[in-house]
Structures are given as C-alpha cells and as structure tokens.
Amino acid sequence: MSLIDYGWTPDVQSRFIRISSGADRLARVTRVDRSRLQVAGDTGLEPATQYSVAGRRAGFDAALATGDWVALCDDPDEGPVVVGLVERTSVLERRRALDGLTESQLIAANVDVVAIVVPLDRPISDNGVERVIATVWDSGAVPLIVLSKTDLGSGGEQAAIARVAAGVDIVPTSAHAREGIAELRARLQPGQTAVFFGQSGVGKSSLINALVGAEVQPTKDVREADHRGRHTTTARELIPLPGGAVLMDTPGIRSLGLWDAGDGIAGSFADIEDLARRCRFTDCAHDSEPGCAVRQAIEHGGLTERRYQSYRKLQRELDYLNDRKDERARRQKAREFQKLAKAANADKPRKR
Ligand SMILES: Nc1nc2c(ncn2[C@@H]2O[C@H](COP(=O)(O)OP(=O)(O)OP(=O)(O)O)[C@@H](O)[C@H]2O)c(=O)[nH]1
Numbered sequence: 001m002s003l004i005d006y007g008w009t010p011d012v013q014s015r016f017i018r019i020s021s022g023a024d025r026l027a028r029v030t031r032v033d034r035s036r037l038q039v040a041g042d043t044g045l046e047p048a049t050q051y052s053v054a055g056r057r058a059g060f061d062a063a064l065a066t067g068d069w070v071a072l073c074d075d076p077d078e079g080p081v082v083v084g085l086v087e088r089t090s091v092l093e094r095r096r097a098l099d100g101l102t103e104s105q106l107i108a109a110n111v112d113v114v115a116i117v118v119p120l121d122r123p124i125s126d127n128g129v130e131r132v133i134a135t136v137w138d139s140g141a142v143p144l145i146v147l148s149k150t151d152l153g154s155g156g157e158q159a160a161i162a163r164v165a166a167g168v169d170i171v172p173t174s175a176h177a178r179e180g181i182a183e184l185r186a187r188l189q190p191g192q193t194a195v196f197f198g199q200s201g202v203g204k205s206s207l208i209n210a211l212v213g214a215e216v217q218p219t220k221d222v223r224e225a226d227h228r229g230r231h232t233t234t235a236r237e238l239i240p241l242p243g244g245a246v247l248m249d250t251p252g253i254r255s256l257g258l259w260d261a262g263d264g265i266a267g268s269f270a271d272i273e274d275l276a277r278r279c280r281f282t283d284c285a286h287d288s289e290p291g292c293a294v295r296q297a298i299e300h301g302g303l304t305e306r307r308y309q310s311y312r313k314l315q316r317e318l319d320y321l322n323d324r325k326d327e328r329a330r331r332q333k334a335r336e337f338q339k340l341a342k343a344a345n346a347d348k349p350r351k352r
Pocket residue numbers: 148149150151152173174175176177198199200201202203204205206207218219220221254
C-alpha cells in the first residue's frame with residue numbers, strides 16, 4: 001500500500017507543494033478520534049498517534065477530518081506533527097442548531113463522489129433525496145444515485161427516481177444478486193474518493209463489501225448475530241478499492257443531516273427554476289397570480305404538487321439557515337464594535 005492507494009494524484013501533489021515548506025512529507029488523514037490521528041503515508045496506514053499542530057497558520061484552524069491531506073514533520077520525540085493543511089476540494093459538514101445559532105461540524109474532506117444509496121425495499125422518499133442532492137452539489141462533490149436491493153424492486157423505480165434527480169446519474173445494484181457492481185466500480189475513477197450516504201439498513205456495507213470483494217465492513221446480519229451492536233465495531237474509514245478509487249466510510253456520514261446548501265438547489269430543481277422564469281411577474285409567489293407558469297405546469301400534470309412542495313420546503317430550510325448565519329455575523333459585528341468603541345474611549349485624552 002502507498003499513498004496512491006489512498007487517493008494521491010498529481011493534483012494533490014501540486015496543492016501540497018504550495019504549503020510544503022518546512023514539511024517532511026505528505027499524508028492523508030484516515031481517521032480522527034479527538035486528539036488521536038491516523039494517517040496513511042508512503043508505506044500505507046500508520047499507527048494512530050497523539051497529534052499536535054505546529055504554529056497555527058492562517059486558514060488552518062487545526063480542525064481536521066477524514067480525507068484531509070496534511071503536511072507532516074516527523075519529530076523524534078513527539079512523532080508526526082501537522083505543519084500544514086492542503087487546500088480542500090470539497091467539505092462535507094453537518095449543520096445543527098446550538099443555542100439558537102447554527103453550527104457546522106466538519107465530517108469529511110476531499111470527497112469526489114457522494115453515492116446516495118436509495119433502497120428499493122421501502123418507499124422512495126423524494127424529499128430526502130432531493131435535499132441530499134442539493135447539498136452534495138454545494139459541498140464540491142458530485143452526487144451519484146445508487147439504487148440498492150433491486151432484487152426486491154417491482155420495476156419502474158428508476159424512472160420515478162430519475163424524475164426527482166434531474167441531471168444525476170443512476171446506477172441500479174443488488175449486492176445480494178451481485179448485479180450492477182461492475183457498473184458501480186466503473187463509475188469510481190482511480191484517485192477518486194467516494195462516500196456512501198444513506199440511512200441505516202439501506203445496504204451501504206453490503207455494497208462496500210461487494211466492491212472490495214471481501215468482508216471489510218460488518219453488515220447488520222453480523223452485528224445482530226453477535227448482539228454487540230455497532231459501537232463495538234471499529235470499521236475502517238478509508239478503504240482502498242481494487243480499481244484505484246478510495247471508499248470513505250466515516251460514522252458521521254451515516255447520520256448526516258441537512259448540509260449547507262446554497263446554489264445546489266438550482267441544480268436539483270432546475271425544471272422549477274426554469275418554469276418560474278416564465279411566470280408573468282418576476283416576483284411571482286406561484287400562488288394565485290395570473291400568468292403563473294408553475295401553477296399551470298401543476299394543473300397540466302407537467303409538475304407534481306408534491307415535487308413543488310419539496311422545492312418549497314428545501315427553500316424554507318435554506319432561508320432559515322441563511323437567517324441564522326446572518327444573525328451570527330450581526331452579533332459578531334456588534335461585539336467587535338463594542339471592543340473598538342472601548343479602545344477608542346481608552347485612547348481619548350482625558351479632560352480634567
Ligand atoms: N434483498 C437484498 N437485501 C440486501 C441487499 N443488500 C443488503 N441487503 C440487506 O439489507 C440489510 C442492511 O444491509 P447493510 O449493508 O448492513 O446496510 P447499511 O446501510 O450498511 O446499514 P448500517 O450499517 O446500519 O448503516 C441487511 O439485512 C442486508 O442483508 C440486496 O442487494 N438485496
């Protein structure tokens with residue numbers, strides 16, 4: 001195993017060179033556990049060590065995630081010291097409300113493909129898929145829909161999902177029937193890092209095992225058999241694939257909520273945005289305005305009310321998140337102003 005097995009490309013190297021002064025070598029973060037860091041280096045996976053960060057640099061706040069490329073110095077006493085962070089090509093983060101403010105938590109970095117696993121053993125929830133697609137576009141990665149458990153499908157699902165996933169490739173698979181695995185493998189180019197996203201039980205581990213060609217991730221059956229639950233399994237987080245791609249499977253990915261999504265919405269609802277541009281009024285609320293192209297499409301069956309409602313829902317969520325962001329920025333400004341005002345007061349020559 002070498003760095004190439006963990007996703008090294010000439011592009012990574014050129015981004016590394018920009019920050020490499022004073023560093024001994026390049027490595028990829030394969031796991032972060034509080035203050036312990038596991039990396040893959042020139043000779044493959046290295047034992048996890050306590051990690052320290054030398055001289056905090058601008059733009060490098062010492063928060064690292066699985067998938068990050070880092071510049072390391074090997075200290076004879078301390079072990080590997082992180083001296084720089086290679087510029088990220090994508091960031092997956094979880095957003096959550098804390099004390100009325102929206103915080104984001106770094107989950108993974110430098111992911112190229114997010115495979116959204118949609119199983120055919122339960123109703124396809126349009127809302128969830130649309131939201132994830134929008135946020136994947138926004139993260140810098142490219143979404144891919146992987147239909148799973150096609151052996152349980154009744155047919156027609158692919159057309160249904162194609163309607164909600166405009167512009168996103170769809171690969172039907174069955175890990176049990178071993179169908180679509182070669183097609184899926186072919187989607188993942190050498191040097192690319194892919195993540196499997198989906199709720200518990202959709203078949204991620206089964207797909208990963210099928211791709212790798214060996215049991216690397218424990219599946220639900222195994223866990224149920226030994227009654228030990230998922231907490232006792234320490235699954236690997238970066239798994240080199242035979243074809244040269246890398247699979248990332250971090251625990252946080254599985255429970256990812258709504259990621260930060262801005263422009264991504266246009267990508268997954270391009271049809272609705274197109275319709276809206278044809279409304280008579282530019283500020284049309286698509287309610288009861290005359291000449292509303294969106295309402296017309298719903299009436300004539302070109303657009304389902306349901307899809308329109310999920311578009312509205314996603315938009316409301318984004319508005320909410322943006323408001324929170326603005327509020328945080330406003331408070332920060334107020335604090336800075338107070339500090340400046342105080343300093344200015346202190347500088348004033350005192351009259352007697
Ligand atoms: N019929 C059928 N069942 C499948 C297929 N793939 C997975 N399953 C079953 O679906 C269940 C969940 O599969 P997992 O691979 O553990 O799902 P997961 O997404 O990794 O679940 P978590 O580890 O909880 O996130 C298991 O009982 C599998 O045997 C498939 O292609 N066909």
